[in-house]
Amino acid sequence: xxxxxxxxxxxxxACSKTVLDYRQxxxxxxxxxxxxxxxxxxxxxHDWRGRQTLRFTADLCGEWQQGxxxxxxVFYFSDGRIEQRHWRLQQDSSGKISGTAGDVVGEASGQLAxxxxxxxxxxxxxxxxxTLDVTVKDWLYLIDPQNLINRTTMHKFGLKVAELTLSxxxxxxxxxxxxxxxxxxxxxxxx
Numbered sequence: 001x002x003x004x005x006x007x008x009x010x011x012x013x014a015c016s017k018t019v020l021d022y023r024q025x026x027x028x029x030x031x032x033x034x035x036x037x038x039x040x041x042x043x044x045x046h047d048w049r050g051r052q053t054l055r056f057t058a059d060l061c062g063e064w065q066q067g068x069x070x071x072x073x074v075f076y077f078s079d080g081r082i083e084q085r086h087w088r089l090q091q092d093s094s095g096k097i098s099g100t101a102g103d104v105v106g107e108a109s110g111q112l113a114x115x116x117x118x119x120x121x122x123x124x125x126x127x128x129x130x131t132l133d134v135t136v137k138d139w140l141y142l143i144d145p146q147n148l149i150n151r152t153t154m155h156k157f158g159l160k161v162a163e164l165t166l167s168x169x170x171x172x173x174x175x176x177x178x179x180x181x182x183x184x185x186x187x188x189x190x191x
Contacts, residue, residue, distance in 0.1 A: 018118075022141075025114035029142040031091055035062035035071050038175035043150075043166035053162070054078055060168070061177035067091045072177055072184045081126075084187040102188065105133055115142040123154070134161060146170045 039060035047053050055078040062071040071087040089099040095112035103124045110119020117140040124131050134154040141149050152164035 019111050019113045019116050022114040022116035025116065027115055027142055027145060029112055029115050029117055029140065029148070031089065031097065031112070031117070032064040032067070032069060033173070034142060034145075034148060034170055035060070035069065035089075036064055036170075037061065037173040038171045038177075038180070039168055040171055041073075041166055041168045043164055046163045046165075048159070048161050050163075059180055061175060061180040063177050067093075070177075072180045074180060074183055074187065082187065084184040086184050086188070102191075110138070116140065132156070 039062075041056075041058040041060060043056050043058070044052055045054040045056075056075050058073050058075045060071060060073050062069055064070075067090060069087075069089040069091070071085075071089060073085045073087070075081075075083045075085075077083070085101050085103060087099050087101045089097065091097050091112070097108075097110045097112060097117065097119055099108040099119075099121075100106075101108075105122040105124055108119055108121030110117055118138065120135065120137050122133050123136045124133050134156050137153045137155070139151045141151075143149060146169055148168045148170075150164070150166040150168060152166070153160050154162040154164070
């Protein structure tokens with residue numbers, strides 16, 4: 001029995017991944033380059049059973065100065081909801097990322113390496129007339145300079161409750177974010 005337990009533990013440990021496993025992968029993901037200007041995202045949310053529950057598109061626009069960025073997002077869900085998020089991001093020279101947003105409890109934190117970013121945070125989501133706090137584990141992979149794939153798992157009490165797959169495309173790195181900033185502010189004021 002001990003040998004089986006030890007073998008299972010070694011197998012699980014050997015299969016675990018860390019973002020540093022991707023440090024040699026290219027192209028290198030630089031948030032201040034990929035999330036600069038405008039972007040468009042397409043995503044699908046699956047429940048814990050793997051069933052599709054929501055689809056969405058999102059408009060994004062980012063502005064950066066000296067390792068600090070503002071990322072504005074407006075989401076359009078298949079159930080008719082429109083939501084916003086304003087990320088305030090910070091990146092240091094070692095690739096450590098931190099961020100805050102209105103629906104994030106506390107601070108998000110993560111690490112860049114090669115073409116990947118792993119970060120984690122607690123997200124407060126609307127649920128059954130109230131809200132629910134879920135732990136979000138995000139893996140972002142840069143495919144080419146204009147395209148990124150995001151795989152997300154959401155957990156409650158340590159159990160996976162949902163998965164999200166998202167494709168993000170940078171559309172204009174020099175776009176003015178003013179119109180999306182105004183839309184985010186108007187949506188936030190309605191909360």
